[in-house]
Amino acid sequence: MLRSIVEYYAEHGGYRCGYCRSPTTNFSHGMWAHTLTVSDYQDLIDRGWRRSGKYCYKPTMDVTCCPMYTIRCRALEFKSTKSQKKVLKRFNKFLMGQNESEAEKGRKMSTCSSGSEVLGEGFEEGVEQYVETTREPQDMNIAEIQSCQMERLNEIIDSNTKGESSVQMDVNTLPKEASTNVQKPIKKDTGPDPSKAPCKKAKQLRRERKLEKLKEKGIDVSSLNTTSKNNEKQIEEFINELPDDVKKKLEIRLVRTTPPSPEWLATSKETYEVYVKYQTIIHDDKPEKCTEPKFKDFLVRSPLLEEFSETGPPCGFGSFHQQYWLEGKLVAVGVIDILPKCVSSVYFFYDPQYMHLTLGTYGALREIEFTRQLHTVCPELKYYYMGFYIHSCRKMRYKGNFAPSDLLCPETYKWFPLKDCIPKLELSPYSRLDPDIDSVDTNYPTERDIGYIPVYLNGAIMTYKAYKRKIGTKKNDSADEVQEYAILAGAKAAKSLILAR
Incomplete structure (x- = not known):
């Protein structure tokens, strides 16, 4: 039978915070995990614990300078934002061999069905520049301002139209000073031309072009729902929409790191080299801090035991690296734990050469897509844990963009939607997120629970109450410390973990 064995350390702190850079305000509790079952670790992270290598830690939320709230994304309900969709599209275009200029062409100019052309982003940027340059010094007279404004506006229009179409600017859109000496054009008509078809939005034009391509391939498009606004494209569709003849091949390999699999051992050198590039260039670490032993202690060695079950994923549970191979070259690595209810992200590093992606x-x-994939074979696995959300640190708020997400209440250990927690965190860095003042921690250990904590001593496992009888009144035992450990770990985990003394 697989068992977890841990050593508990009492609260330590007064060390430097990696977020606000304060030198003595970071506090946490810790334990060294010799071994951990995936179910025990799932219970621990659902009480605010995280691991770094074999060391597990839990921030002292009401004391530390930057409270760290455990955050999870509901992967099955995940909705990608516009910026996230752009990231997926940009990567797909990169794989198809399109450079940045080619990728931008489609956005620069869109065509209306009536045949008229609409100016793209270049014109919009020019107008913004025009508006900005009208803020002249106060000592210029009105005539000079008017002349300067009109010259710049004409330059913008000329540079964007390039002689391909004539553009008539309504003087009502100009600043009042610039329009005083301009003769207003006489409007011959009002409203759209009834003899011409109405202009279509670029999104609709793209959809029509896509349908035409499907028709050319012999695909029946009559049954496709092309008008429903609720038919939003899922993340899998963005990832799998690449054609078969992509110019650059991306392969994602899942390799087990603990125990070391043959696949990991064969690629350990390349993985370490990418890690060093990432740490020294992206995080500006000194090379002496990125030694191979430190890398392995941090991101390779794990306390999680390798576990398989009939209801689990084919790869099993435990610690893995997801390797991103581009044209046979390792470009990125995601360090993850696959647990009974979630995929937990530990770290992600990449070759800085591909930072633009x-x-x-x-x-x-x-x-997230991998989590959804595992859910199809393991129904209980449906969350993506992103580590800690630190609202007091602006650069760490990006995790809230993966929605919908929940935060863990540090007092009742129940989950609440991030959007409902933000107002509280705006008022105070530390907050009880549970709005029910009568709600309590249902996993809080009783005195009886503490008595049944398994303890390891001199090669034997016994209950804590038997351990106290055995050692009598020896000074090396601390009942307060064991009680603190049980409260932090929760009654369920405390009665499962074996506490080494």
Whole structure:
């Protein structure tokens, strides 16, 4: 039978915070995990614990300078934002061999069905520039301002139209000073031309072109729902919409790191090299801090035991690396734990050469898609844990963009939607997120629970009450410390974990 064995450390703190850079305000509790079953670790992270290598820690939320709230994304309900969709599309275009200029062409100019052309982003940027440049110094007279404004506006229109179409600017859109000496054009008609078809939006035109391509391939499009606004494209569709003849092949391999699999051992050198590039260039770490032993202690060695079950995923539970291979070259690695209820993200690093592809966001989206994929064979597995959400640190709020997400209440250990928690966190960095003042921690250990905590001593396992009888009144035992450990771990985990003394 697989068992978890841990050593508990009392609260320690007064060390440097990695978020606000305060030198002595970070506090947490810790335990060294010799081994951990995946179910025990699932219980621990649902009480605010996280692991770094074999070391598990739980921030002292009401004391530490930057409270860290456990955050999880409801992967089955995940809705990608516009910016996240752009990341997926940009990556797909990269795989298809399209450079940035080619990718932008479609957005620069869209065509109306009537045949008239609409100016693209270049014109919009020019107008913004025009508005900005009308803010002249106060000592210029009105005539000079009017002349300057009109010259700049004409330059913008000329540079964007390039002689391909004539553009008539309504003087009502100009600032009042610039329009005083301009003769207003006489409007011959009012309203749209009834003899011409109405202009279509670019999105509708793209949909029609896509349907035409499907028809050319012999696909029946009559049964496709092309008008429903609720028929939103899912993340899998963005990932799988690539044609078969992509110019650059991306392969994602899942390799087990603990115990080391042959696949991991064969690729350990390449993985370490990417890690060093990432840490030294992206995080500006000194090379001496990125030694191979430290890398393995941090991101390879794990306390999680390898477990398989009939209801679990084919790869089993435990600790893995998701390797991103581009044309046979390792470009990114996602360090993950696969647990009974979730995929837990530990770390993500990539080759800085591909920074322009926003690989951090792309990796998170692929891990959400992977979570949804595992759910099809393991119904209980339906969450994506992203570590900690730190609202007091602006750069760490990005995790809230993966919605819908929940935060763990630090007092009752119940989950609440992030959007409902934001107002409380705006008022105070530390907050009880449970709005029910009568709600309590249902996993709080009783005195009886503490008595049945398994304890390991001199090669034997016994209950804590038997352990106290055995050692008598020896000074090395601390009842308060064991009680603190039980409260932090929760009654369920405390009665399952074996506490080494």
